[in-house]
Amino acid sequence: MTDMTPEATPRAAQSLFTRTDNVRRRYRRGSVLKYLGLGAIGLVLFFLCVLLWSILSRGIPAFFQYQAEIQLYYDPEILEADGTGPEALGELSLRSDLERGIFAQSLRRTLEDSGIDTAAFDDGDLSALIYAANRRDVRDELVADPDLVGQTVTVGVPISLNITRYLTGGLSGEGTSGMPPGFNREQLDLIDQMVAAGLVDRNFNWGFFTNEYSQSGEVAGIGPALMGSAYMMLVVLVFSLVFGVAASIYLEEFAPKNKFTDFIEINIANLAAVPSIVFGILGAAILLTLGDLGFGSSIRGTALLGGIVLSLMTLPTIVIATRSALKAVPPSIRDAALGVGASKLQTVFHHTLPLAMPGILTGTIIGIAQALGETAPLLLIGLSVSTGASILSSPFTGGLLEQAQSMPTVVYLFAQNQDLPVREGLAQAAIIVMLALLFALNIIAILLRRRFERRW
């Protein structure tokens, strides 16, 4: 009661209809605080909108892909110039034979069939419009199936990403700054004619979710990253939930309160604040140790190693959440259980733990969401090295032990790409997928809490 005046002065008669200075001053203070709070929230919302707008405006177009419908003719004259058979096909030049030969010729033929004049363009001008460079996949297909030679297949070949930017309106096609780099006005006119002739389709790019990572933005995907992240979350869930909950139950319900448990408690709190890169170094050290023992390189960059490192990071979060959830269970419930003769273990497993479950689950999901977005430690243990082809080829048999990627590292790879459209489209698209996953996880956390919440 410090704000009372020490001497009670007789109060002058005061009408209730007018506010006293004192009351007015108090209201002024309250409203200042209120407007400061509103201002802060407004600022946060503003930044959130800017963030979402910049990600969505660039990321959403990347989910769609323009494809040119091409009658791809595997011309025997080009393909069998150096001989026949799989060996000879394997020796095909990606540039002169496939890109300039098969793809450019097929495109030219398709365009001529639709009545578009291509005499003004050389093969390089034409093949640059579509994804034709470095088509190892086509060469591998031919080696696997030499009978394709001489056949004509209708395929949708992705339009080059730079041209895609023109088609989506990202580039105007006017002036130097509006041109896709490396293209001229005539090529853009040709594309316009292709669109008018119905040779270009815009489809949802399912390949983005299933393809492996690639330097070429036209076919790059987040398949291995999704799988790697899923596997890592599984590892994190198993490791950190089991160890975290076990550790919390011991510390909260069984451990004596002494200097040693205090010390452990402080260290768990500290562990939660350790920068993630430190865990990466730890993971790398595990890797080196295992390497010295003779099987280190095989687990480099695998979802298993990534999951273990992320579990170490998530563990303190889960321990802290679980302990506070256990603490929040009213002691009267423990008394009740002990009072009817339940043992300590029965009390914990029949009563305390079930009641703490919503808190534990919420903490776990928040920890997993944190782990899902963690990048730095994964870069250090090599989850950004492989393209992830191996995990895609054997997703279930060797999933945990194949070279994998993760969502944040694939964002990092996309964002590092030399190619502006990859950097500005696919990186954001991958971020959208990651945010959607995080959002889903948080929704699940809220639903679980609602579902299991009990009042007493």
Next chain:
Amino acid sequence: MKDQRLTDREVDMQDIKISAHGVQVFYGDTHAIKDVDVEIADKTVTAFIGPSGCGKSTFLRCLNRMNDTIDAARVEGDIRIDGEDIYDARVDPVQLRAKVGMVFQKPNPFPKSIYDNVAYGPRIHGLAKTKGDLDNIVEQALRRAALWNEAKDRLDKPGTGLSGGQQQRLCIARAIATEPEVLLMDEPCSALDPIATGQVEELIDELRSNYSVVIVTHSMQQAARVSQKTAFFHLGNLVEYDETGKIFTNPQDPRTESYISGRIG
């Protein structure tokens, strides 16, 4: 409850169920119970009265070793139930608590169904072999706790959904379902309204025929209404222990008289 005048209330001489000698309890450095000697009779309601913080609840919790769960608490002295020292190293507190049931100050049903609340004790102690046995135990316990008629149609509904008085009777049913020999009640009516209190008190009087009931109460009227013997605690000392009629009409110690007449506490 039989309407008896306090002075006329006869106390049958019963066997001694619990005998405590030289009991001392320390909470860390605090000396909470100072050298208490008490003998509690079988098939009798014994009331512990006294002002807040006098140690009556602490002493009650010694009788089924609930103080074991408090790290800082230390119990000395000799407490015997049927002549067996309950603080002997061979005694398992879990087994002891099956024999000495407890009802707490605040109704604390498990957040489970009414049936599961009552069935929990019999289940963990393996008292029922079949589902039918268990159903029977639950029904008997609820009947004896005078809750059967209110609860029989909602056995699968959560126990926390009952009213305060019903919850406390559920807790009593839960405690007697394990067939204890002694029932400890720590201010069982302090969270209840007068009507619910009346029901619980009536119940306590009926339970006397089967159990030795020890009740801690804040209310002297309650002690006078339900108990045959009364112990008055003050500042950790057992000041006076005698038949209820004597304590309330002719207290020997001036402190008891001051408390009874409302001058202290």
